[in-house]
Amino acid sequence: MSIVPKDTIHVIAQSIGISNLQDDVAAALAPDVEYRMREIMQEAIKCMRHSKRSILTTDDVDSALRLRNVEPLYGFASGDPLRFRRALGHSDLFYVEDRDLEFKEIIDAPLPRAPLDTSVVAHWLAVEGVQPAIPENAPIENLAVPPETKRGDAHGGGPRKEDDGAIEVKIPVKHVLSRELQLYFEKITELIVAGSDTLLLRDAFLSVATDSGLHPLVPYFTQFVADEVTRGLEDFPLLFSLMRLVQSLLLNPHIHIEPYLHQLMPSVITCLVAKRLGGRAVENHWELRDFTASLVAFICKRFGHTYQNLQPRVTRTLLHAFLDPKRALTQHYGAIRGLSALGSRVVRLLVLPNLELYLHLLAPELSPETQQNEMKRYEAWRVYGALLSASGACVYEKMKAHPYSLPTVSTSTRPKIISPSRKRSAGTELGQPSQKKSHVEGGLLASDATGSVTEGRNFDGGEGSSQAEDVDGSKSRGVESGSMDDGGRRLGVEANRSNERKSFSLAEAWKEDVDFGSLLLSLVDLFGDSMLPFIPTEEMSLFL
């Protein structure tokens, strides 16, 4: 009859030490227990209402007990409402999870952070009846959804019906996707995730790059890329496919992708400077980084002038990765590739001034004596190669622009090419700046006449050079791996004699009218004869 069964009373009695409670006593107590419970709940609900809450807490029950002159229950204090869990196998049985706690753990644990202090923040909920769209107000979607459900209730509830005319229900604007587009999207994403059929995949990318009418799918694609990149950092082919998808999207002339760039960029940058890309080391993540670097450069080139802060932000991110010695070498590699892909100006501005110091750091990683791990050493050489090709491309472009400044360089570089043993003498030779400077200035004056022409060609030249760089890069890699040991030894020596002028010329590298000869000189100083392939052939022949 009472909802409190007799057995419960028995259990309670036992818990306070009465083991032989008569059955009829328990039966008589049960209704009273129920009544007292209800009474306390009623008072507790009153306390809850006056605390302006809609969830009953243990504090409310305590207050209710105090109101009835009963000692409150200790040990249940909690700022948050209790979290009930449903007991397995019972539809209406709940319990509060109460884990055993180790004192030691609690004592050893660091002090929890102090809770934030209460404060008051003011904002406009409405201005003359209109709600401004500010983050402090409920977002539009939230505004639109509740009225719908409420209206449903109102129809069921009866008395609200008459009010319906007065309530304005705004239905959220829905983004309608046609069935075909949905199918298309599913197909493409499936292909990319599966990643097996390369031929089909290529066609798919071609389709994304050329089809008109894909614009409604852009937000879904960007979201897809972002999701998959975060999910699939271990999956190398997937990442590559995703980057190719991004490229295809960028290439599609019918797509207006600017509004989604900010969502796209983080994933792209991730693929460039992430610590690990792909699950196994054997996978060629270098290729992915190179590809992504060119992608970044492409984006910056295409949207740089409409979004002024795009390139600065990208470069800042990359430079940050580059200059942080704690980052992995793979990250450095990505950053360097990214920076060099952005053009020689960026390299001169950001990479060259830090070059010397960086190489200094890199040196121990390169030599087999100090770095036992083969993998690590390989990575280091990769980075070295990237730096080399970056500065080399820079040199190449510069030389294209100022061909007349070359002869001075040739004199100083030649001894180095001939034999490493003469380096010291080369070093002493280097101390003749005045003579060279006048030489270069003369060259510069002469080149001023052609300056306008070179400026005009600059853009084409840039593209040409990036192509050339690619070629050179691969070439230099081949060279570099051959001369690995040799270079390692040389670097060790070179790092010792860091003379001031060299670092000065590197630091000044970003200036347009810098003494180019000395720049090249110092670069050659750092890299040795691997620099030579970057010198354009006709000039090369000139001084060889």
Place this chain on the structure above:
Amino acid sequence: MEEEKIEQAVLAYLKKKGYRQAELAFQDEQQTHRSLNSSSGGGADGGGGTTTPSMDPAVANSIFLYARADGTLYKEGYSKLRSWVHSSLDLYKNELLRILYPVFVHCFMDLVAKDFPQEARLFFQTFREDHDTLHLRDLHKLEGVLSPQHLQESELAVAFRENKINIRMCQYSFELLLQYLHSTDSMLMLGIVNEHINIQVFPGQPSPLPEEEEAITLTGKPQEALDSMNQKELRWGTLEDSLEDKLEKELAAEAEKAEAEGKETEADDMKKRTADGGKAGASSKKSKKDKTGTSATGKGAKSDSAAAINAPRVKPDLPMPSLAEETERQVLEDLRNRARLGSNALPSVSFYSFVNTHNSLNCASISADGALVAGGFSDSSLKVWDMAKIGAQITSGDQGTANGVVSNGVTEPKGVALENSKSSYTLLQGHAGPVYAANFSPDNDYLLSCSGDCTVRLWSLRLNANLVCYKGHNYPVWDVQYSPVGHYFASASHDRTARVWCMERLHPLRILAGHLSDVDCVQWHVNCNYIATGSSDKTVRLWDVQTGECMRIFTGHRGMVLSLAMSSDGRYMASGDEDGAILMWDLGSGRCVTPLLGHTGCVWTLAFSGEGSLLASGSADNTVRLWDVNASGKTSRTEEKSSGKRRLRLLKTLPTKSTPVYALKFSRRNLLLAAGAFSPLKTSVTTG
């Protein structure tokens, strides 16, 4: 029915109860009765029945009841009555349905009182569904009552036992009911109806309220007393010589002056015109038109502003405190610059969100000028934020004043998070229990707070210190409010009383007793002569401050009343309950003007705009709603009589970002200030 059987039953009863004397007397009587019977012979029966008091079968029935001592009779009786009511004529069904709930409750309580707990529980479970929609909360309270002892302890049961429920029904319905009860020998039901229900019979047709089921609310007073009470004369007008009054006079004087000037210029014009001659006849007409036009607009403006103030003026019964000249000037200035609101001129709402409250904010209060915000916490602390100062800091820290928007006379920092929250508030400590309400004095010099420790405390905002602790209530104090002129204040408590205090005395001036349950909220009338209280007994009462008498009882709520507000002309009152319903009352007639439905959670707070054209309500469902009150104000008088009740219009729903609205206040310039605790949702039940 055989007489001997009855006699035996009566004898058995008397024996059982141990009434020896009565038993003997009864036997004597029987003897004489028999002898009489035998003497008069069989003819007496047919003769006239004067000699044999022919036993009413119903009476016999009721006597049998005691003998049978069985719980099932109630169930039978009630289910019969129920099916009869449900199959009765549609026209009268509504009225008859009302009788079921009280009969149900009393049947149940009778069963409990006679110690049939099992039957009582069975009876309750069988029929509770009928009443779930209307009386869910009462049913919850009653459900646990299972022994005669509980009956005496449960406040609701006691209230039901001690008070008759008032039910109105028309002559014919009443006759139908009586006829049924007599004809079916349901003595039991008849007894309950007679004993516990006060049926008020009125002539004519049944009341035309098919859709409106009146809430049955206990008031503790018979209907006649209630009616006469609600007919007492009530002077609901605004206060004489109030600031609004002064403003009115000033405006009138200005208008007169302007008119006089206008006349002068006009006179000048006329002179000129006459000098010019009759050629300007047309133009003079035009100028006249202009003049009438301007004066009309002037008058229009005046009458507009006077619309709220066309209420009668009332002299205060209490000695009034005098106001400092400076504050008076300031208030007048504010009133002069008050933005006019209406259905097409909605107010701006500035929202104060409490962040990082960790579920401990119990109440919020905003000062009249919006510069100060107070929060009462469950850890007994009271914190006061000076928003004007914070705003100034932020604007001076920023380069420009772009963030500080000065609007309606209040400086608002707009959407700027506070960096140094450490020093941003004043902490007032003194209470020893959760702080349930706080209220600023009209001049912003003092703050009142009430708490679970049964006290009310007065704080000085200049000294940031506790001045007085008012002890008097015996149980937690739920609400406290300053009178509109300050100096006096009223408090409401769990001890079922409201008390009126003045700041200088430690003991209450008046104790307002009469509510059948907790007094949950209190609200002063604009003219300071009355106080309204809302209670858990689902009634709102209006009390005369001077005499302490109850002047009105408003019944209609279906849950505990949580918030009250008075319109500025003193004629209307709004009350909000825990179900989300808001009822609008006409104080003069004591009737509900209209219900305002729409909220889905507790209505924590209500506020009328300065000139009374809008009502704002804040609720636990994270919305602020704005209601058009003017429509009813103009039409209620005529329409109430002609076409019954009229619904007021919901103008606007302003959802907040998961912030229940704890406090609302219109500043003197009609900027709506709102406050609430930002509480992101958390699910409390997880499946394991």
